[in-house]
Amino acid sequence: MTTVKPHIPISAEERRSIIDDLRRPGIDRLLARGYSVDGLLEEVDDARLAGPDGVPLDTWREHYPYDELMARSEYEPIKRQLQIELLKVQDWIGETGQRLVVLFEGRDAAGKGGTIKRFTEHLNPRGAPVVALGVPTTKEAGQWYFQRYVAHLPTAGEIVLFDRSWYNRAVVEPVMGFCTAEQNESFLLHVPEFERMLVESGTRLIKLWFSVTPSEQLARFTVRRIDPVRQWKLSPMDLASLDRWDDYTDAKDSMFRRTHTTHAPWTVVQANDKKRARIETMRYVLNLLDYPGKDIDIVGEPDPLVIAPARTSIV
Numbered sequence: 001m002t003t004v005k006p007h008i009p010i011s012a013e014e015r016r017s018i019i020d021d022l023r024r025p026g027i028d029r030l031l032a033r034g035y036s037v038d039g040l041l042e043e044v045d046d047a048r049l050a051g052p053d054g055v056p057l058d059t060w061r062e063h064y065p066y067d068e069l070m071a072r073s074e075y076e077p078i079k080r081q082l083q084i085e086l087l088k089v090q091d092w093i094g095e096t097g098q099r100l101v102v103l104f105e106g107r108d109a110a111g112k113g114g115t116i117k118r119f120t121e122h123l124n125p126r127g128a129p130v131v132a133l134g135v136p137t138t139k140e141a142g143q144w145y146f147q148r149y150v151a152h153l154p155t156a157g158e159i160v161l162f163d164r165s166w167y168n169r170a171v172v173e174p175v176m177g178f179c180t181a182e183q184n185e186s187f188l189l190h191v192p193e194f195e196r197m198l199v200e201s202g203t204r205l206i207k208l209w210f211s212v213t214p215s216e217q218l219a220r221f222t223v224r225r226i227d228p229v230r231q232w233k234l235s236p237m238d239l240a241s242l243d244r245w246d247d248y249t250d251a252k253d254s255m256f257r258r259t260h261t262t263h264a265p266w267t268v269v270q271a272n273d274k275k276r277a278r279i280e281t282m283r284y285v286l287n288l289l290d291y292p293g294k295d296i297d298i299v300g301e302p303d304p305l306v307i308a309p310a311r312t313s314i315v
Contacts, residue, residue, distance in 0.1 A: 049220075171252055276306055
């Protein structure tokens with residue numbers, strides 16, 4: 001482990017060229033540059049972008065506190081043990097009639113979906129649904145903003161994981177022009193009280209922000225474009241966000257200042273290393289819950305270099 005320092009593996013000129021090529025139809029220009037996808041078939045979610053020499057780019061090193069990525073040989077057994085602990089949590093939630101909500105928010109391509117997939121991999125889906133809402137319908141657009149999210153909150157004995165949540169109104173919508181400044185301000189003013197009501201009514205609420213750095217995000221977007229099994233994951237919204245990095249940062253920092261409360265705090269996951277981010281997120285959630293049969297030796301403590309309370313930052 002070394003001191004965290006900037007690491008810029010893609011020059012500003014090359015970054016601009018890659019973005020331009022990502023926005024053109026097809027992948028010919030990117031392939032002509034010599035870019036390819038590095039990774040075994042079983043690592044489809046963790047494949048990395050390789051340069052013209054065939055060597056994976058080390059974009060993950062940008063502002064990251066570790067010198068090496070977590071190895072799959074280390075990751076797999078730890079993941080299985082933590083997933084067994086999550087099954088204990090689901091049994092406990094079901095038997096005691098509690099309600100648990102986990103919000104997964106963050107930058108595009110920061111690994112939210114992959115982490116949710118590992119959380120739910122062995123859980124009973126009937127008791128742990130994943131909510132990923134699309135564009136509001138005309139009817140939903142005319143409702144109270146929180147209304148369509150309230151409809152998906154857990155009943156007694158249920159865990160609900162939100163793949164993006166009501167916090168669209170805090171970051172994505174204002175940055176992309178999908179809401180007015182007045183609507184954004186109203187949301188930031190009222191969401192702490194909305195969450196206070198949830199918590200005081202007995203709902204456990206965990207809010208996670210997945211952070212990724214500019215070069216690593218661009219590398220992941222490029223992999224999505226040139227890998228046939230992932231092209232569906234690259235949306236026009238993703239590409240538009242590349243020119244709005246600072247705007248997203250400002251919106252995220254404002255959200256943290258206004259909605260990082262004692263009853264519903266934000267926790268940031270440094271996610272340039274996907275495997276390490278998944279493991280430490282599981283550990284963090286498990287540490288928050290006092291369930292019977294917890295194996296303290298397995299759960300351990302979340303790594304403070306990867307998991308930390310919300311703060312304003314460059315990512």
